[in-house]
Amino acid sequence: MAEPKKLFIKTYGCQMNVYDSERMAEAMGAQGYVTTETAEEADMILLNTCHIREKASEKVYSELGRLKPLKTLNPDLKIGIAGCVAQAEGEEIMRRAPVVDLVVGPQSYHRLPAMEARVRAGERALDTDFPAEDKFEHLPKRPRPNRAPTAFLTVQEGCDKFCAFCVVPYTRGAEVSRPATRILTEARDLVERGVREITLLGQNVNAYHGEAADGGTWGLARLIRELAEIDGLARIRFTTSHPNDMDDDLIAAHGDCGKLMPYLHLPVQSGSDRILKAMNRKHTAADYLRLIDRLRAARPDILLSGDFIVGFPGETDQDFEDTLSLVRAVGYGQAYSFKYSARPGTPAAERAGVPTDVADARLQVLQALLTQQQRETQDAMVGREVSVLFEKPGRLPGQMVGKSEYLHAVHVTGEVAVGQIARVRITGTAPNSLAGALI
Ligand code: SAH
Ligand code: SF4
Ligand code: F3S
16 A cells, blocks of 8 residues: 655644644545654645734745755645635735645635645645635544544634734634534534543634524524533633623623633733724723623633733823733733734724834833733642643653643643543642642
8 A cells, every 4th residue: 555645734823723724634634644743754734824913924935945945855745825824815925935836725725635636736726715615514524533632613713803903804704603503513523532621713702603403593602501511521611702792691601601611811902992992992991891800700710811912003102001001900810912013904004103112112011011910820829729631741751731720731740641630739830830739
């Protein structure tokens, strides 16, 4: 038998891309490809790209520069670009980078096997359609067992919010929710494959409104409650959410659905009402703080995470101070912060920017504050009992690593299996993880 062809996928960007990479690997698996961790031995390389910030697409071109010599070593090597840069700049990539054999967008990758066949026949292929058919219905059944006890499950794609800085509505298209029955089937299947924790994904996951079997429409909270009925599924998470879509039922679910984990990533971007308006976020800082109060009333120990942009066009020192005040008022367990990056085609790209050195300085101040809050949150865990879902062996002999309900990485030394959930007492903290002892 001939050796199977090897596929190397490098994934950039958000969890949606991680999920898509898995599904692309499975689609190519049906064509006889096995995945490899080394680009050097691949017969096909796919870069699953992200377009969210400027450096992201520059990274793609520099990666292509590094990969180019591999084609001399292996004349059969094919290189493809998938994901959001493919969607936004596919034609330009084809022009600028002859080394690229195929370009496939995030909504059309179920067609990847057919494109691969064309590429093997010597063509170059580009598909950045938003097809009418549902790609999930054209992807192969997922293999078993699952590689890990945790899994992502995309339930919603695209975005209709059009924040003034963001490319997602253009690269991922309009907001679409998958039918609830399909999601329940995929979730049950994941659980049969050994998965114990599912993270529901969407660019705006809490805007989910999927068609249900009874002909009605379910919101995210209803979907979570139904998923919680699945025996063997122990934990449910979801990301990423928009403040305006945190409805009463979803807030309540954080208090009364035991399988929904006490962790919420709820980006606010800025604490200044002036800037929030300019960003087209359609809520105020006070609205966000009220929401946080309601979430904490429902689930007092919920760990909050967020995203922030500094240096948005027009941001003054006072606007930035307002962001710092909001951060102090919330107290984040962890968060991401970015320097504003002008994205072609977005409304904010037309506006005069903040000087780079000012934005850099603000980013440093904000990151110092967020890091301090993260450290305080972790320090407060020491001595507490948490439950940990173990995911893999740690770096040290006998060590195992898993995640607590609060999504902290926790290391223990002891007899515990991958996929097991065990009670752990936290004994210490490191910059991005906790140490614990099995109880
Ligand atoms: N759907 C999510 C976020 C998707 S993008 C939401 O609405 O919150 C992830 C994060 O990247 C955003 O929350 C934002 O903080 C950041 N981001 C998006 N566009 C950006 C840009 N042009 N410059 C800098 N950061 C950006
Ligand atoms: Fe981008 Fe805003 Fe949509 Fe989030 S809500 S994906 S930031 S446009
Ligand atoms: Fe990036 Fe696309 Fe995700 S732009 S953040 S990979 S939706």
